[in-house]
Every structure is written in structure tokens, then in C-alpha cells.
Amino acid sequence: MSAETVQRSPGATVGVPRERGAGERRVALVPKVIERLRGTCGGVVVESGAGLGALIPDDLFVSAGATIGDPWACDVVVKVAPPTPGEIGRLRPGTALIGFLDPLVATTTVAALREAGVLGFAMESVPRISRAQSMDALSSQANVGGYKAVLLAAERSTRFFPMLTTAAGTVKPATVLVLGVGVAGLQALATAKRLGARTTGYDVRPEVAEQVRSLGAQWLDLGIEAAGEGGYARELTGEERAEQQRRLEEAITGFDVVITTALVPGRKAPTLVTANAVKGMRPGSVVVDLAGESGGNCELTEPGETVVRHDVTIAAPLNLPATMPEHASELYARNVAALLALVLDESGAVAPDWSDEVLAASCVTRRES
Incomplete structure (x- = not known):
């Protein structure tokens, strides 16, 4: 035509x-x-x-x-x-x-x-209400970002994601922690699970725990809740942030991969992965920070760059949906x-x-x- x-x-x-x-x-x-x-x-x-x-x-x-x-x-x-x-x-x-x-x-x-x-x-x-779901571009693009984040983590990891049983013995599956379980986080959990990893999700909104479990992932309960409006978490108080960081530092060191997606509209992204947490991770571990455009969830993030700190790879890709x-x-x-x-x-x-x-x-x- x-x-x-x-x-x-x-x-x-x-x-x-x-x-x-x-x-x-x-x-x-x-x-x-x-x-x-x-x-x-x-x-x-x-x-x-x-x-x-x-x-x-x-x-x-x-x-x-x-x-x-x-x-x-x-x-x-x-x-x-x-x-x-x-x-x-x-x-x-x-x-x-x-x-x-x-x-x-x-x-x-x-x-x-x-x-x-x-x-x-x-x-x-666009408000996150039922009749506007078909217009929710944040969610549609977050799905893409969450999926691609796991592929980047698998590419940069020094370990297999799935458990492998070979003639030389059995290799344990990688452990993946997703911090911030909105649309991107849920997609990241689902994708990591499909690749065979052992998955765990964390969010300050307790209502998403059931969604995490429905994907076959474990729920990391730190005892801190911050349910907000419009599908986002409210900003934590200073005391809550300090306690959250202390408990997260202890938990993060036990995972091979950490994927962060936490955002607060109009504000700098909250710091969830401290320098001490990275230092405590096993060498060869990976952090993929999807909040880089808002300052990053990891204290050592360099937006748009992939760096190695304390033998841990920290990737903060920008605009992942544009790569698909x-x-x-x-x-x-x-x-x-x-x-x-x-x-x-x-x-x-x-x-x-x-x-x-x-x-x-x-x-x-x-x-x-």
C-alpha cells in the first residue's frame, strides 16, 4: 500500500x-x-x-x-x-x-x-488501577527490565544458576535474592527460577509476600513494613532504614546474586546494599542494580557502569528495556x-x-x- x-x-x-x-x-x-x-x-x-x-x-x-x-x-x-x-x-x-x-x-x-x-x-x-492496566507502561517495561537483569546476572556470574548432576559430582544451584518485589522484581524472581536458581524475595510491603511465594521463591522477612500508595513503598524513617540495613547486611552475604529494583517516585533510590554488605559477599558474586538511574540501591553502584569491588561484580545498566x-x-x-x-x-x-x-x-x- x-x-x-x-x-x-x-x-x-x-x-x-x-x-x-x-x-x-x-x-x-x-x-x-x-x-x-x-x-x-x-x-x-x-x-x-x-x-x-x-x-x-x-x-x-x-x-x-x-x-x-x-x-x-x-x-x-x-x-x-x-x-x-x-x-x-x-x-x-x-x-x-x-x-x-x-x-x-x-x-x-x-x-x-x-x-x-x-x-x-x-x-x-497513569494511575495503577484495574481499568488502567492496559495503559500501565511502567509495568510493561519493568517486566522487560526484570527479565533482562537476570540474564545479565547469569552472564556475569562465575557459577551455574541450576543444580547440575554430572559424572564429576553435583553442583549446587545459585542463590538469588531480589530486593524490591514490584513488577520488575517479580519478573526477576520468575526468570531466575526458570534458570534453576534458588530464589528469595524481599520488600518492605508485606502484602507482596504471597506473590513471591506463588513463584516458588522464599520470602525474606526482616520485620520491617512500609506499605505505601499506588503500588510503591512509603519512604522509611531514619531509624527504620538503619535497622533495615543492619539486617540486610547479614542476609545479603549468603547469596550468590542480588538484584535490586527498589524505587521511590521523585526521590533518590533507597540504599539497600551497603559497601559492608558487598565486602561480605562471596568472591565472584554479582549485584545487578536496576535503580541506577535514580542513584542506585547499592552504595558502590556507578550508574551505567559495571565495576568490580571486593571481588564482587556490580552492574548498574541504564534503560534495560531499550536493549530488547x-x-x-x-x-x-x-x-x-x-x-x-x-x-x-x-x-x-x-x-x-x-x-x-x-x-x-x-x-x-x-x-x-
């Missing part, structure tokens, strides 16, 4: 720019999802090369019903990473922007979008399309219903009436 023969319906046009951030290989919409958008909007315009990082050539977008052109002239622009100042300058006043906007940290970006008259919807601000761009893009595109369906009305025009709690919560910059 050529660009000239694409059938358009009345309504807003949706633009898909090419992501230009370092290492970012995802794309906000994929051909399968674009096919489902036919007839619900005024057409999809994809920037040339937008899908190359995810191994999607331009002709597949065209076959799905999109056109190749300038996405910044569209009524709605969908992205993965927050826009740069230059990209914000290309947005027309009144344009709706959907993507990860990091509103709690990137306050200058949010201010620039507001100044530009852009209607901004942050994917990370095919499936990460597919999942993210479904999240974007689900939110887009709320932003557009039945005619395909941009007409958010502000009484909808999902739109009210995810909108971070709004046009003044």
Missing part, C-alpha cells in the same frame, strides 16, 4: 518521531498497533527511520496504514523518552503529547511544555494506544474527558480554557 492510497478518517493525526536519545532503540507505535488504529483517528505519520532501532523498516509502517513524513506537525505526538528542548520547539500550541515525561524530576521539561501550550500526558503518571526493543516497543505501543483511545473522542478528535480519573491523573500540562 502506498502512502497515497491510505484511507484516512476525519480526526486527529498521530505522529511517531524517531527517538534520538543515546541507546534508545524503542519506538512508540509498531505496525500491528497502527493497523488497529485505522478509522479511529485521522491517520498516523511516522518519521523515516523511527523503527530502525527495533528492526522495523519504514515499509512495514506504510503497509500497516501509516505515512512517512513529519510527525511534529500532527495533532498528537507519541514518544518514548521525554522530549528535548529542540523537540518541544517543534510542537505546535494545542498539540497533545503522550510519552514518558518524568514529571516529578524533569520539572524544566514540564514547564517548557506548559509554556509551549502542549497538552502533555505522562505514561508514568522489539518486544519492549510492542508492549509500550499497546499502552500508548490504550491511553490514546481515551484522549480521542468517537470522531477521532482530541477531546479528553477530564472527569476520567485516568486522564486527570496522567495529564501534567493542560491547555488553559
